[in-house]
Amino acid sequence: MSVVRRLAATSTVLLPEHKPPGSRGVILEAALRLFAERGYVGASVREIAEASGVKPATLYAHYPSKEHLLAELCRVGHEEHRRSVRAALLNSGTDPRDQVIAYVRAHVGMHTAFPMLAVVANGELHALSAELGAATFELRRQSEQVLADIVQRGVDRGVFDVPHVWLAVTAIGGMGLRVAYWYTPEYELDAEQVADVYAEYALRILGAAPLNLRRETRGDSS
Amino acid sequence: MSVVRRLAATSTVLLPEHKPPGSRGVILEAALRLFAERGYVGASVREIAEASGVKPATLYAHYPSKEHLLAELCRVGHEEHRRSVRAALLNSGTDPRDQVIAYVRAHVGMHTAFPMLAVVANGELHALSAELGAATFELRRQSEQVLADIVQRGVDRGVFDVPHVWLAVTAIGGMGLRVAYWYTPEYELDAEQVADVYAEYALRILGAAPLNLRRETRGDSS
DNA sequence: GTCTATATGAAGATAGAC
């Protein structure tokens, strides 16, 4: 028995739209939990099968290999991330500050809503072969670029003021990534509140005029 | 062959003071590299032995088990982190802003100087049994608490203004942790510059009056 | 699709010579 869990979350949380029907979906969900808790290499096909209520051989009727299970989870995770960020940006207007708020709320929201998916998709991507991982890797690169473009546009307009654009992107992206490891629904703040606070921190990193929480705590809206 | 490396760094960087003399040290360093690149479960005793230039059985003359190798690396990593933060705080005076700068520079500096050690000590700690991991886990808890105390003290003095103290700690700590995964000595900024920029971002998260980089870019020092 | 049974290799660890 280990001294610390790899992540705090205990429920799998894989949406119906992420999950194929029947045994295929049950197996995928079991793999998600075990990959998240023990890592890709540390979770065995036997364990995944047992957690799915089938025998190990049955698994190979649905997925050609354990690696294909990981590839599907990485793909689903990054697609959920992209879907969430895109939807948020479509509702955010043209102000770079609003766009950062939208991006960070979606980014953090994905990591609180699907912590296991985020841990696996980000933290186990390296275990995929070039063939199975290339598509997902490209999705990840694009997600970073979207934020970088927003930040750069804000800098160009004089709305943001940062010592280094790319380091702001790594800082904002990195603090959001980590949320998947410690967040649980039992946390004193709910996911919305965490996302709001992190969005405020992102704006502060960017040297942007405060929009959000400060309005409530100080009453000095713009 | 994988599509992405788990971390960008390629050199092991284990200081003489971290490393026992003789074969014991060579084995520890080989384990560090392999645990960092493939994870604890993904690196085999055979590989570690081969990378050390010894046979697998020889390894057991120095460490009672593979898990003991990981335990030593986790301990060394967290002790280096504590040592670095302590030294920085002893030179930082009593102003919470200076203390945050000192903490973040040391925190980020540890993650740029010893990326493999940081990745293993943080990212593989969960693989340790309660018995072997308890001491290291306590070190990690204390490190977080040190930052939390600094932030709380700044808030109490009215120097910092944050919507949520603990979320500021997770944000600042988390963005620093991630540095170990992407930083290499070939990066366009050197480690000092990265640490400085991240310290500035931490101050901004905390709503502190700018001290550092702004002075150089704007000339409005306090 | 799911099973039983198993092939094949690699894992962590140990015995005992030198």
Place this chain on the structure above:
DNA sequence: GTCTATCTTCATATAGAC
């Protein structure tokens, strides 16, 4: 301390009946 040789268990994956 280091080696050769090996024990035992577990890994991923497959064959073929139902």
